[in-house]
Each structure stands twice: as C-alpha cells, then as structure tokens.
Amino acid sequence: METITAVEMKHVTKRFGEVVANDEVDLKLLRGEILSLLGENGSGKTTLMNMLSGIYYPDDGQIYVNGKAVTIRSPKDAFDLGIGMIHQHFKLVDVFTAAENIVLGLNEGGRLDRKVIAAKVKEIADRYGFDIDPNQKVYDMTVSQKQTVEIVKVLYRGADILILDEPTAVLTPQETDKLFAVMRNMKADGKALVIITHKLHEVMDVSDRVAVLRKGKYIGDVATCDTDPQKLTDMMVGRAVELNIDCPKAEKVTERIEVQHLTVRDKDGIPRLSDVSFTARGGEILGIAGISGSGQKQLLEAIAGLQPCAPESHILYKDEQWNPDAPADDLENQKHVHELIGKSPLDISKMGVALSFVPEDRLGMGLVANMDLTDNMLLRSYLTGRGIFADRKKPKKLAEDVVEELEVVTPSITTPVRKLSGGNVQKVLVGREIAMDPTVLMSAYAVRGLDINTSYTIYNLMTEQKLKGVAVIYVGEDLDVLLELCDRILVLCGGQVSGIVPREEATKEGIGLLMTQFRKEAQV
Amino acid sequence: MTQFISLFQAAIMFGSVIMFGALGEILTERSGNLNLGVPGIMYLGGIAGLIGSFFYEASTTSPSPVVGMLIALVCAFGMAALGGLIFSFLTISLRANQNVTGLTLTIFGGGVANFFGGSLNKLAGGVGQISVAATSSAFRTATPLAGMGTAGKLFFSYGFLAYAAIVIAVFLHYFMSRSRKGLNLRAVGENPGTADAAGINVTRNKYLATCMGAGVSGLGGLYYVMDYTKGTWANDGGIESLGWLAVALVIFATWKPLNAIWGSYLFGLLFWMYFYIPGLNRSSQELFKMLPYIVTLVVLVAVSLRNKKENQPPASLGLPYFREER
Numbered sequence: 001m002e003t004i005t006a007v008e009m010k011h012v013t014k015r016f017g018e019v020v021a022n023d024e025v026d027l028k029l030l031r032g033e034i035l036s037l038l039g040e041n042g043s044g045k046t047t048l049m050n051m052l053s054g055i056y057y058p059d060d061g062q063i064y065v066n067g068k069a070v071t072i073r074s075p076k077d078a079f080d081l082g083i084g085m086i087h088q089h090f091k092l093v094d095v096f097t098a099a100e101n102i103v104l105g106l107n108e109g110g111r112l113d114r115k116v117i118a119a120k121v122k123e124i125a126d127r128y129g130f131d132i133d134p135n136q137k138v139y140d141m142t143v144s145q146k147q148t149v150e151i152v153k154v155l156y157r158g159a160d161i162l163i164l165d166e167p168t169a170v171l172t173p174q175e176t177d178k179l180f181a182v183m184r185n186m187k188a189d190g191k192a193l194v195i196i197t198h199k200l201h202e203v204m205d206v207s208d209r210v211a212v213l214r215k216g217k218y219i220g221d222v223a224t225c226d227t228d229p230q231k232l233t234d235m236m237v238g239r240a241v242e243l244n245i246d247c248p249k250a251e252k253v254t255e256r257i258e259v260q261h262l263t264v265r266d267k268d269g270i271p272r273l274s275d276v277s278f279t280a281r282g283g284e285i286l287g288i289a290g291i292s293g294s295g296q297k298q299l300l301e302a303i304a305g306l307q308p309c310a311p312e313s314h315i316l317y318k319d320e321q322w323n324p325d326a327p328a329d330d331l332e333n334q335k336h337v338h339e340l341i342g343k344s345p346l347d348i349s350k351m352g353v354a355l356s357f358v359p360e361d362r363l364g365m366g367l368v369a370n371m372d373l374t375d376n377m378l379l380r381s382y383l384t385g386r387g388i389f390a391d392r393k394k395p396k397k398l399a400e401d402v403v404e405e406l407e408v409v410t411p412s413i414t415t416p417v418r419k420l421s422g423g424n425v426q427k428v429l430v431g432r433e434i435a436m437d438p439t440v441l442m443s444a445y446a447v448r449g450l451d452i453n454t455s456y457t458i459y460n461l462m463t464e465q466k467l468k469g470v471a472v473i474y475v476g477e478d479l480d481v482l483l484e485l486c487d488r489i490l491v492l493c494g495g496q497v498s499g500i501v502p503r504e505e506a507t508k509e510g511i512g513l514l515m516t517q518f519r520k521e522a523q524v
Numbered sequence: 525m526t527q528f529i530s531l532f533q534a535a536i537m538f539g540s541v542i543m544f545g546a547l548g549e550i551l552t553e554r555s556g557n558l559n560l561g562v563p564g565i566m567y568l569g570g571i572a573g574l575i576g577s578f579f580y581e582a583s584t585t586s587p588s589p590v591v592g593m594l595i596a597l598v599c600a601f602g603m604a605a606l607g608g609l610i611f612s613f614l615t616i617s618l619r620a621n622q623n624v625t626g627l628t629l630t631i632f633g634g635g636v637a638n639f640f641g642g643s644l645n646k647l648a649g650g651v652g653q654i655s656v657a658a659t660s661s662a663f664r665t666a667t668p669l670a671g672m673g674t675a676g677k678l679f680f681s682y683g684f685l686a687y688a689a690i691v692i693a694v695f696l697h698y699f700m701s702r703s704r705k706g707l708n709l710r711a712v713g714e715n716p717g718t719a720d721a722a723g724i725n726v727t728r729n730k731y732l733a734t735c736m737g738a739g740v741s742g743l744g745g746l747y748y749v750m751d752y753t754k755g756t757w758a759n760d761g762g763i764e765s766l767g768w769l770a771v772a773l774v775i776f777a778t779w780k781p782l783n784a785i786w787g788s789y790l791f792g793l794l795f796w797m798y799f800y801i802p803g804l805n806r807s808s809q810e811l812f813k814m815l816p817y818i819v820t821l822v823v824l825v826a827v828s829l830r831n832k833k834e835n836q837p838p839a840s841l842g843l844p845y846f847r848e849e850r
Binding site for chain 2: 076079091092093094095096100103104106107108111139
C-alpha cells in the first residue's frame, strides 16, 4: 500500500500548570496502518491524543491532517476532519438503543427513522465485521458491545482516523481478538488507527509501528517487525536513576498478613483481581508496582474491608502472639490467625487489628476536606469518650503533635484541611494513621503530587514504621522509588500477580516487563 | 347515572388542570431539571391570564370573548415561561441547587399570585370578587357535540383547553420518542456529558425545555382560573395543592406524556370520589383526598421494585452539569 500521511504532529507541547505533559512531541500517522502509542502511566499518551480529538488544545506546535495545517478546538472540529476517538470511559446513554446512541446529536435532517438508521449501522457492521444489534439497549450490553457501539458511532460520522484509548483494558482475550480483527479490516480499508496501550504482546500482535513516549517526551518510533518486547520495555522505562533512599533491614521479620486466592469482581462482574496470593511481613516494606488500574486499589481496599471478595478468597491476619514456628495443627496458635474477609473496617478494628490505610483519594476517603485538623483526627477515635460525647482533647493534642513533628504548614489546627497544600494534607493523613500504632500500614501513591522534600519525609516515615516491626504495603508508581525503598516488590498486571521480586534481584527492566505482560513462569 | 356523569366530569376537569402541570414538568424533567416550582408556576400562569383578561374586559364596554381568551393564553404562557426562565437562570447558569430553587419558586409564585389576586378582588369592588365573565365563557364553551346525550355529556362537554391538554400530551409523546430533537433532549437529561460530546448544546436544551415546560404548566393554572373556578380568584391555596399533585403525577406517569393523560383523570376520579360516597363526614373525606398520593406512593414502590430501566427517572435529574468536571 502506498504511504500517505494522515496526521502529523510537530513539536507539540502541552503544559498543565507546572507539569509538562507533552514536551515537543513529533508524531506521524500513515493511512492504512495501525500505530501503537506505548508508554508508562503519566507518560502523556492520552494527553497527546486528546489534542488530536479536540479535548485539549496544544500550547505549542502544529498539527497537520492530510498535509494541511489545522486547528482543532473542539471534538466537533476533530469530527469534521475525520478524527474520532474512542475513550476509555464510554459516552453512551444507557436507556437508548445502539442506533439511537449512534445518531445522537447528528443533524442529518428529516425525521428519526429508526429503520433507515439500523440499515446504515448494519452496513458499517458488515463491512468491518462488527457484531451489533442496532435495537439493543445499552444497559443490556456487555462492555465489549458498548465499545462496538462507540466505534460504529465514530465510523457512522465518517471518521477515517481512529484513536482507541486502551481499548483492551476491559475486554476478555476473545473479545480482544475480535477487536483486533475489526481493526485489521479497518486498516485494510485505508483507515489510520492509533491504539494507546501498555500491553506489549498486543503491541506486537496488532500494530505496524510503535511510537514510545516517556515522561512526556517522544522517545522514538520503530516498525513492529524490527523490535521485541525487551527493546520496547527499555525504551519505555529508560535507565534507572539513583535516589539514595535508605533501606535498612529490620531486626525481626514476621508474617503479618497472608492473602490467599484473592478475587475481587466489580459490579459489572468483571474481575479486578484474580487469584492474588502473597504474604506481607512485619518489618518489611512490600512494594506494589503495576500500571495504574491493575487492581492496586481493590487489593488495598479488600484488606481494609472495603471490597466484597469472591468466596474462595482468604485474607489472614496473624497477630503479635502468633508463633511462626508452631506446627500447622497447633490449635492454640491458630487462634491468633484472623480471617479479614467479610469484616467491615469497624469489625476489623474491634478485633484488635491495627490497620492503617492511607488511600489514594486523600480528601475523599482519607480526610474530610471541610473539617479541621482536630476533627479529622477525631474520625479515628470518635467511638472512644464518655457517653454520647466524643473526647476532643486527645485528637487536639494529636493534631498539634502531627503539625509539630511533621512540620505541617497550616495557619492553625482549626483550619479546614481543604485549605492545606497537597503535601501538607498528606502529612496530616499519614501522621494520623501512624499515630494509631498500626501493625499494618498501607499506602497508595503516598507521594503523588508532593515535592521532593516531602516525598523523602514520607519515605523516612515508612522506613521508620518498618523498623518498628510494622508490615508496610506501599503502592507506588515510580519504579526508581520502589526499587530503593522496598524490600520486596509485588507486580500486578491486569489484576493478577505477575511476579514478586526481592529487592536484591529487582531491576527496572525486569519490573517493567512484568508490569506489561503476564508471565506465569515469573511467579514466585 | 347522573351521579356518575357528574363524577366523571369533575374528574376530567380536575385532571386537565394537573395534566397541564405534569406535562410541562415532564418536558422539564426530561432535560434533567427537577423544577419543584410547578405550583408557583401554575400560580403565575393563572394570575397573569386573569390580570390580562381583567384589564382587557375593563377597558372595553363589550369585550370579545375570543380576544380575551387569546390575551389570557399569551399572558399565562408568557408569565409561566418567565418563571421557568428564572429557574433556568438560577440552576443552569448559576448552578444553584434545583430543589431549593424550585421550592422557592413555589413560594414566590404563590405570593405574587395571591397578592395580585387579592388586589384584583379589591379593585373589582362590589362583593369583592373579580369576575372575567366574557373570557371565562370562551374557555368554558363546550363543543357542539355536547348535546349528544350521555356520551356528549361525558366526552364533549368541556372547554377547549381540556382537549388541548390531550393534544399536547400526544404531541410531546411523538416529539420525545420520534424526533431527533426529542432524542437529543432526552440524552441531555440522561447523560449531559455524552450529549455534550455528541455536539448537543446542553445549556440551550435545558433552558428551552424548562421554559417551554413552565409555559405548559402555566396553562394548568389558567385552566384552573378560567374554567375550574369560572373566571374568579380566591386566595385559598387551591392551585398549590393541585400543583403538588401535578408533580406526583409526573412520577405516576413514569415521565411519559401518554401515561399522564389517563393518570390525571384517575387522580381526578380518586380526588372527587369522597363527594359521591355517602356517609362521609368532614374528617373521613380528607382520608379519601389522600388517595392520589397513596396511589403515587404505590406506583413509586412498584416501579422501583420492578427496576425496569425505561421507567426510571432521567438519570441526571436534579444534577447540575459542569463541562469541566469530566
């Protein structure tokens, strides 16, 4: 096939405040090809494509479509240029049929003749091999069917440049194969396709060319036939960086939480975690690595008692009296093993399990934004106190201590936490959780959005807790930090454990590879 | 038999008042706006129509019923739509809480209407009762078929607005289920983010639906004043209680205009039943007047239990839409 350039982006830059999401990116897309856009979380893949589809407007640089310089200011502009993007979150009206969703907002004139529309939808479906019933309601559809509606919607509007943002994230392998078959048909029809993904085997499977982004920068592009997963991983994660985070060994390491066959399904029945088994030990930091959305949130919430789990799952908490050396049939010793599945957070704390949780959503799940420091401290101790009155003295003291010890910058302890900066909010939250004298401390993206100094404060706090014998579970996104901070790193990929690597054996490339492809043999 | 006919007629007339209110509110709610100001808007429509026709009748010696009727219609629809505009501006542009705004509008509409209604009664002098006889007669003229025995009395003895309500209901049904504009409007009420991404102007749809819906609701107030109470005004809160029934009817009809037709008559039947049941005293009457509300509760429970998606309220009902909050 003759190569005609469909889209060219030259020196495109996009900043969000201080953060540079895309830095002078050059990208070329040809007609009749499938281009994979590969990169870690936050590498700017979606941002770049959003500029093509009109959701963001580039700060700098120029976009050419079919050789002409264009300005794309809105999704409508993008449609007019034949660019259609299928987002990760579907934009469909539940109570409408497939056909109604497809024609929504179109100004084709005439009345709404459902038969004519259905025929047109059928024609597109037959041409590319989609399986779609125009009269099916969206609420009756599987995720894969909804995705089909989204793609047909874009094609119905005459798009010939299609961008798919992580289309396979929600699909089963069979559905993925079907999608890829359709994508190949569209390619054969001369359409240009971009697939945003971080699954290497899919890149190898479906695409003709791979473009790699890292931290907003364009690393380069290669023809898929000239590369292999290892080379792509190297391009994606780059070289390891020295951070000099201390990682002393704790004196005593004991098993604290044993997770067995943990399976969590979301409300649509899609497994978010499947058959996850591992042990978290007191005196150790267990790092959890993985592309975001691989099940990290569900894992922590399952342990905290916030996620319903499948019946075969077990989360066993071994308290401080538990003797690791006792034989397995020692009934006395078994009394010190507690099942956490099916317990609410309150049950868990009543059982004497000191679990501290620093969730990803600090001002949503962690703290109440409109309440002041004292009241937020009180959230952990409101059940204590005399009669119907809560004891406010201790939380107030705790708030004062946290402000002093962690150097929280706040006008006073009666300031609502929403007025604090991100780093200070995190210090308040971490300070409160640590003050509970936990035996297990879980944190999700604890340093996200924090400056270097605060990040190091948090790292030191984690290490301090570890040395006290606490089992620390640290979900992180920066591999360099995970490699230096953690004693072991568990890698999640698509809700499954793709490997548990001890600090000594962990390399950035190895972890990167585990993050992007599930390898059974790598499981420990 | 005569008893049955008069109950039937009372039910239709009562039903027509709340059908207007409910149809307007269905249109509004389909765009995702929960306007609890329906009673206030019906008040505004009623009083504006009355004022318009009163001053027209006072200005000429021999007022034409048709002109008075047209003036009343325009005033009622316009004033009610203006009420809808206030609601739209507050909730769509300023993103005020819809429940609070709606309730405030109800209080506001009632206050305005009773203030001017009371003043009109005073202006009218005499017995202290305003009357727009000519205009009201135009509203109350029965169809020529009314003379056809029992069937004529049952079906053809009403003023033209009672039939207009049915026409509007059927029109709204076709508009919302068969036209592109209707599809777009429903998309706005279900999922404004999706509608926005599909190039539908969410703000314009919400404004139009809310103002037009309010206008239609306002006709209910006009029908109440001109036909139900025969062109008079009383500061008795009658419109308000019917306005709330209209809101209940929206739920009863599961947001479908065609259901509102028979639902409204059923409500009328249930409401007036006490009048025809012998042996009721003042307190047990009130128990019967509760029936429409109880039926609405039962329907609400039944619909929730069956959980059929088509019978649920528009998914984004009552929620403001911010484009930035994607």
